[in-house]
Amino acid sequence: MRFEGTAAYVADKDLMVAVNAAIALERPLLVKGEPGTGKTELARQIAAALDLELVEWNVKSTTKAQQGLYEYDAVSRLRDSQLGDAKFNDIANYIKPGKLWHAFTTDRKVVLLIDEIDKADIEFPNDLLQELDRNEFHVYETGETIRAMHRPIVIITSNNEKELPDAFLRRCFFHYIRFPDVETLTRIVEVHYPGIKQNLVRAALTQFYEIRDVPGLKKKPSTSEALDWIRLLVADDIAPEDLRADPKNALPKLHGALLKNEQDVHLFERLAFMARRQG
Amino acid sequence: MFLPFFLELKAAKIPVSLREYLTLLEGLDAGLVTYDVEGFYYLARSALVKDERHLDRFDQVFGHVFKGLELLGGESGVDIANLPEEWLRRLAEKHLTEEEKKLIEALGGFDKLMETLRQRLEEQKGRHQGGSKWIGTAGTSPFGAYGYNPEGVRIGQDEGRHGRAVKVWDKREFRNFDDSVELGTRNIKVALKRLRRWVREGADDELDLSGTIRSTAEHGYLDVQTRPERRNHVKLLMFFDVGGSMDEHIRIAEELFSAVRSEFKHMEYFYFHNCLYEGVWKDNRRRHAEKIPTLDLIHKYGPDYKVIFVGDAAMAPYEVSHAGGSVEHWNEEAGAIWLGRVLDHWKNAAWLNPSKEQYWDYTASTAMIRKIFAHRMYPMTLAGIEGATRELSRRH
Known part of the structure; x- marks a missing residue:
């Protein structure tokens, strides 16, 4: 079982080596990188390329590790006991399996995506250590042990909001998705918008990298923003000549797709103002 | 087989453990890469490095071990006794004034100067300070840093020494703490957990x-x-000392700031310089334009807030004790009065001091502030932060 990238996803060799190592040795793969460089998309593409089901577990600040295993619905059981429903005698009826349970018990291998693990409480990764390491966990209410029939391919993404514990890191493979260079980004654009005019792409990407290089940006635009922006440029039928930097107007055309924060827009307006004064 | 590589990684302070090494061997066993240096590099990297901050160091070690490349990096990478003469000459031409160049001539010209420098570097062993011949710091020999000889050649000095003034009237640029810094903050966060109060x-x-x-x-x-x-439910106010002598502690202050910022929802922070007076500010770039009166803070944030001051408390004693003592502006009331007011209002308060505890007694102002804070001053170490949180979570 090897991942070689897909038609819709440009994967570098280092990424492929990391993914294949994680698949072969059945260890989780921790993926980090700037927002919008395709961390979540990677799991979807692995599932698509290997023709496996994808189980997504989106972590939020309130998510507990237990919720990924199972939840015990005590309220329904209480209600059923009042209504005299015979179901309530069996506690197993009120155990709701979580994402990990689901991933462990399907009859085929699945891809399990634990998205943005750093959003959760600082102890969250520690609580999942055993479960991910041994691929089994214990259900206290019923006394059974859920064991993975097929070890899932686990992809974990992190945005670096919190530092992850060492014990957790030791069990993972790690890959940092670097921001792509011009050639790679051109290939990515080509994959997403086949047959797009080459000179438009060149002009747009030149300007895009210039914007990324502006010092002091709060949020640098990334791959997904570049793709959105180019789609807008194509939809509005903007000619490459119009894109060329006009010193009097530092704000790029349709900048809403690139600059997501009013401080950054102000920064560009200030730059434009200074350019006007000089010119 | 790869043990030397593993040990070199450890020596380069990359946190690798035996477990990661075994993972790498397991991966090679499984035939993930065969006869492919690039593939091996990628596999080793993804198995051994768990943090993008270490990637660069890993690359250096890898290059060194597997290609026999010279280990370059840091200060040790530059052989100081063999500095190319051209660098120095170009630097000298760039920075020296005509008069200074004439002074160099007085010592026998640039070539002579360099020649003597090389000789002395060879003669000298170990670090040197003071004196008038050897190369070191704070001397009057033409070689070394922090010196007073206009013919001097500066070696390894980042900051001007003579910028030290008692009164800083002119506006200075200070850096805002970057809350995106996430270096080693996990430990600080765990220490701060004690402050949590569940409601x-x-x-x-x-x-x-x-x-x-x-x-x-x-x-x-x-x-x-x-x-x-x-x-x-815990509510926190933080006051950071910025600029001046705090510059050397900026990294640890940033770490604390970013840890606290993500750990507490009700958290407000303000900046001050050296001692607290009638005004604080939130944005260092606009510190003179947008001052927030300290009294407003006392009225706005109730006594249930916990207060942490972060500063080295090293200043002239009159900055604390006298009206008009501030180095930046004319303060009507002494800093001690303002600190007293703040402590009267917020009972749960502590001062975190990033300078080493054993030096506190040598600075008069530190002792004064410590007294005002009734000894609730803690060093900015993990143990100190824990002590401060214990003090802060005490009920009054």
């Missing part, structure tokens, strides 16, 4: 199981009880 507040949206059981037993029918969810 049930807001809408009833959680089942109170024991309450339901009790109520059901009392009534004889199912009586579901709910209660609000537990939330971290």
